[in-house]
Amino acid sequence: MEYKWSVLFTILAFILVLVNCIEYSSLNEPYNIGGSLLKPCPLCNTNRKPGPGSPGTQSCCDSSQGVKLVVQGAKRGALDPNKPGSCCHGAVRDYLKTDQFENMFSKRNSLEVEAHAKGFWDYQSFITASAHYQPYGFGTTYMNRTFFGTKEVAAFLAHVATKTSCENKVATNMEKLERGLCYNKEKNSNPNYCDERYKKSYPCAPGVAYYGRGALPIYWNYNYGEAGKDLKVDLLNHPEYIEQNSTLAFQVAIWRWMMPIKKHQPSAHDVFIGYWTPTKNDTLAKRVSGFGATMNVLYGDLVCGKGDNEFMNNIISHYLYYLDLMDVGREAVGPHDVLSCAKQVVFNPSYSSSP
Known part of the structure; x- marks a missing residue:
C-alpha cells in the first residue's frame, strides 16, 4: 500500500514540474523580429530607482534580475502589475543599417545646401550614442511582447531631421525629407538662455551661451x-563640446528624448512606447500614447493644440518616410489622433525652444 502511495506521489510531482516548466516556457518564448530569432529579453525592473547617470524613472534590462518577461497582471515576474509588461533586448545596429541611415540623411553633405555641420554627422556616431541608452530601453523596448524599437528610432530620427534640416526653397517635398542633419547648433546662436533661478545648482559660466546644440537641441x-551630469561631461562650462563631437551630440539628443521635461511628467520615450498611463485629466485633454504625444512633450504649444499646421505635418512626414525606409508598415502608426497632436492640450504651455 505504501508503495502505491509512493508511486502516486511521484507521478503527481512529475506532473507539477511539467506544468511549471510549460508555464515558465510560455513566459520566455523567443520573438521573431525581421526574420531573426531573438532570445527572451531581460527583466525590466520598473521599481528600482535609477542609479547615477541613469535616464528616466526606470532602470531597464538589468541582467542580474534574470530573463523572465514582465507580463501585465502575471504573478510570475511582474514587479508592478499596474504597469504594462515591458522589457528590452538587442541593439539598434541590429536593424538600422548604414545604407538606411545614409538614405535618411542623403542630402546632409550636399554641395547644393548650406550645411553648417558638413561632414560632422555619421552613422557610427549614432550607433555608439544609442548603445549608451539601449540598456534603458532606447530602441530596444518590448511592450507586452510587441517590439517598439524600430518605430522608436524612426520617431526619434524624425524629430532630429526636422530640428537640423537644411533650407532650400526650391527643393521638392521628397528632397526636403532627405535634408536632415545639416546643423549641429541653432542658426541664430546669440541668445545665452541663462536662467538665474538655477544659479546655485547650475550657475551660468562667464561668457558662455546656452543656445540650442545637438541633434535634438537642448537649451x-x-x-x-543636467545632461552633463548624466553623461559625466562638463557641459555647463563647456557646452561647445557638443559642437565638436558627433557622438556626444547624439547622446545629448537621446538624453532629451529619454528624460521628462518636468518632474511627474512622461518623457518622449515613455509616451511613444506606451509605458506612460494617461490619467483621467490626460484623457479629457485628448493626450494619448503615440507619436503625437512626443511632439507634445518636446515642443508643447509651439506645435500642438493648433490643429493641422506646417511644423507638425513636417515632423509626421519625416516619421512616415523613415518607417518606409526601415520596412515598417505605416499601419503600425495607429489612428490619426495617435499620430497627430493637433487636438491635444499641451503638457507644458509656452515651452522655450523653437520647432
Whole structure:
C-alpha cells in the first residue's frame, strides 16, 4: 500500500514540474523580429530607482534580475502589475543599417545646401550614442511582447531631421525629407538662455551661451547641467563640446528624448512606447500614447493644440518616410489622433525652444 502511495506521489510531482516548466516556457518564448530569432529579453525592473547617470524613472534590462518577461497582471515576474509588461533586448545596429541611415540623411553633405555641420554627422556616431541608452530601453523596448524599437528610432530620427534640416526653397517635398542633419547648433546662436533661478545648482559660466546644440537641441543652463551630469561631461562650462563631437551630440539628443521635461511628467520615450498611463485629466485633454504625444512633450504649444499646421505635418512626414525606409508598415502608426497632436492640450504651455 505504501508503495502505491509512493508511486502516486511521484507521478503527481512529475506532473507539477511539467506544468511549471510549460508555464515558465510560455513566459520566455523567443520573438521573431525581421526574420531573426531573438532570445527572451531581460527583466525590466520598473521599481528600482535609477542609479547615477541613469535616464528616466526606470532602470531597464538589468541582467542580474534574470530573463523572465514582465507580463501585465502575471504573478510570475511582474514587479508592478499596474504597469504594462515591458522589457528590452538587442541593439539598434541590429536593424538600422548604414545604407538606411545614409538614405535618411542623403542630402546632409550636399554641395547644393548650406550645411553648417558638413561632414560632422555619421552613422557610427549614432550607433555608439544609442548603445549608451539601449540598456534603458532606447530602441530596444518590448511592450507586452510587441517590439517598439524600430518605430522608436524612426520617431526619434524624425524629430532630429526636422530640428537640423537644411533650407532650400526650391527643393521638392521628397528632397526636403532627405535634408536632415545639416546643423549641429541653432542658426541664430546669440541668445545665452541663462536662467538665474538655477544659479546655485547650475550657475551660468562667464561668457558662455546656452543656445540650442545637438541633434535634438537642448537649451538653458539647467539642461546643459543636467545632461552633463548624466553623461559625466562638463557641459555647463563647456557646452561647445557638443559642437565638436558627433557622438556626444547624439547622446545629448537621446538624453532629451529619454528624460521628462518636468518632474511627474512622461518623457518622449515613455509616451511613444506606451509605458506612460494617461490619467483621467490626460484623457479629457485628448493626450494619448503615440507619436503625437512626443511632439507634445518636446515642443508643447509651439506645435500642438493648433490643429493641422506646417511644423507638425513636417515632423509626421519625416516619421512616415523613415518607417518606409526601415520596412515598417505605416499601419503600425495607429489612428490619426495617435499620430497627430493637433487636438491635444499641451503638457507644458509656452515651452522655450523653437520647432
